[in-house]
Amino acid sequence: MVTRTESDRTVAAEVAASVTDPELPMLTLADLGVLREVVVTGVGAVVVTITPTYSGCPALAEMRAELHHRLTRAGYDDVRIRTELSPPWSSSWITERGRRKLAEHGIHPPDDRAGPPTASGGPVPLTLGPPRRTVHCPRCDSAATERTSEFSATACKALYRCLDCREPFEYFKEI
Amino acid sequence: MSFDNAYEAIAETHPEGDARWAFGTGFDDPLSGVDTTVPEGVDTADLAAYCLMLGDDALLLSQRLTEWVTRAHELEDEMALANIALDLLGQARMLLSRAGSVEGAGRDEDALAYFRSEAEFRNVRLAELPMGDFGRTTASLLVFSTWRLALLNRLVGSADPVLAAIAAKAVKEVTYHREYAARWAVRLGDGTEYSAERLRAGFADVLPLVDELFAGHAVERRLAASGVAVDSTELREEFEQVLGQVCELATLRLPEVDRTGTVGGLAGRDGVHTEHLGYLLAEMQSLARSDPEATW
Numbered sequence: 001m002v003t004r005t006e007s008d009r010t011v012a013a014e015v016a017a018s019v020t021d022p023e024l025p026m027l028t029l030a031d032l033g034v035l036r037e038v039v040v041t042g043v044g045a046v047v048v049t050i051t052p053t054y055s056g057c058p059a060l061a062e063m064r065a066e067l068h069h070r071l072t073r074a075g076y077d078d079v080r081i082r083t084e085l086s087p088p089w090s091s092s093w094i095t096e097r098g099r100r101k102l103a104e105h106g107i108h109p110p111d112d113r114a115g116p117p118t119a120s121g122g123p124v125p126l127t128l129g130p131p132r133r134t135v136h137c138p139r140c141d142s143a144a145t146e147r148t149s150e151f152s153a154t155a156c157k158a159l160y161r162c163l164d165c166r167e168p169f170e171y172f173k174e175i
Numbered sequence: 176m177s178f179d180n181a182y183e184a185i186a187e188t189h190p191e192g193d194a195r196w197a198f199g200t201g202f203d204d205p206l207s208g209v210d211t212t213v214p215e216g217v218d219t220a221d222l223a224a225y226c227l228m229l230g231d232d233a234l235l236l237s238q239r240l241t242e243w244v245t246r247a248h249e250l251e252d253e254m255a256l257a258n259i260a261l262d263l264l265g266q267a268r269m270l271l272s273r274a275g276s277v278e279g280a281g282r283d284e285d286a287l288a289y290f291r292s293e294a295e296f297r298n299v300r301l302a303e304l305p306m307g308d309f310g311r312t313t314a315s316l317l318v319f320s321t322w323r324l325a326l327l328n329r330l331v332g333s334a335d336p337v338l339a340a341i342a343a344k345a346v347k348e349v350t351y352h353r354e355y356a357a358r359w360a361v362r363l364g365d366g367t368e369y370s371a372e373r374l375r376a377g378f379a380d381v382l383p384l385v386d387e388l389f390a391g392h393a394v395e396r397r398l399a400a401s402g403v404a405v406d407s408t409e410l411r412e413e414f415e416q417v418l419g420q421v422c423e424l425a426t427l428r429l430p431e432v433d434r435t436g437t438v439g440g441l442a443g444r445d446g447v448h449t450e451h452l453g454y455l456l457a458e459m460q461s462l463a464r465s466d467p468e469a470t471w
Contacts, residue, residue: 056266085340128358152258
């Protein structure tokens with residue numbers, strides 16, 4: 001029985017970790033840092049804990065459905081998906097592998113040294129100047145890039161363009 | 176086999192790879208799986224009312240910002256406004272769900288959003304103000320997000336763990352909203368004479384409603400005493416300081432305006448609203464009210 005639960009845990013963790021983000025299909029939930037915990041609570045019973053990236057992220061419902069679907073197909077008949085809000089998700093939780101895959105797909109990974117201003121207890125300072133990021137074009141590696149919008153097709157990205165190769169690209173922004 | 180909602184059940188029968196985009200928009204309880212136990216000693220009626228206030232603020236401004244979709248001057252700004260609206264909608268969903276579950280009368284986020292009438296909404300009147308032109312939208316969003324960020328930043332320390340968690344998440348989002356509005360305020364204010372005039376006219380429409388943001392409310396004061404809520408009267412200094420900083424960079428002198436008063440001491444937090452709210456709700460609620468049994 002112990003062996004069964006042990007292998008159960010490994011299988012459940014592997015299945016859950018392989019589910020991808022519907023809007024960033026190159027990333028698994030594990031790469032994104034959205035998958036917090038997978039606990040096998042009994043034979044065929046598993047509790048998965050995930051956290052939303054943004055409050056209104058429409059992908060969260062899809063992630064939950066997909067986790068449920070995959071784990072049920074893998075033989076778990078009691079699947080529970082928990083949402084954990086605290087501590088809030090941070091882009092610094094994206095794994096090295098996740099960052100590499102983002103870059104390979106033309107999305108600049110977040111620069112976690114560049115902020116956003118973190119809550120220090122005091123008021124959140126207004127920055128207003130240009131963002132403190134070094135952004136190289138993911139296609140031609142030029143450093144001559146400019147931000148066209150701090151918001152893009154999904155909540156988690158900003159929009160940039162390269163002034164050398166003239167291509168627009170997305171930037172995974174820091175939160 | 177148990178499902179949290181109908182969409183998971185539908186999704187379950189679909190073979191892998193099958194498109195089920197239509198089911199992915201998610202109208203399930205956004206707090207599902209969150210420990211929503213109310214801390215001991217906290218008055219549940221007050222907590223529900225407070226969550227409703229902060230949730231209604233976010234819901235109505237979100238609805239207003241959405242009106243820009245298909246009409247903004249640049250695709251980039253349209254996406255920005257839609258993204259800000261989406262963040263606020265997410266915050267509203269969590270806060271309304273919290274209000275409903277604490278109230279314990281069986282009302283979920285949809286019941287609260289779609290089946291309340293004007294006098295039952297508890298938002299500040301600024302949130303229901305029509306967006307007008309982009310000058311007014313910029314002024315409105317700057318004022319709202321500056322105030323809300325100061326509020327949320329303090330709410331992170333709330334004695335209610337759910338409010339604290341919602342705030343910690345929302346602080347990061349609203350920081351971006353305020354930056355967006357502040358950058359546009361500088362660009363318009365320090366732009367041409369015409370753009371500065373449009374921004375100034377926008378502020379003239381928004382500023383009359385500012386006092387209400389810092390008026391405080393009996394519910395809020397009672398909860399603030401037990402460390403659950405933020406006393407909004409304490410936010411004014413930070414608000415003025417940030418707004419002053421933006422105005423200086425924008426070379427903008429705020430217009431002198433007559434302040435919109437209360438109605439016998441009552442305002443948005445008591446369900447006393449402007450004439451604009453009814454029209455907003457008519458549009459927002461018509462689909463749900465015409466077919467209350469409909470499922471998405």
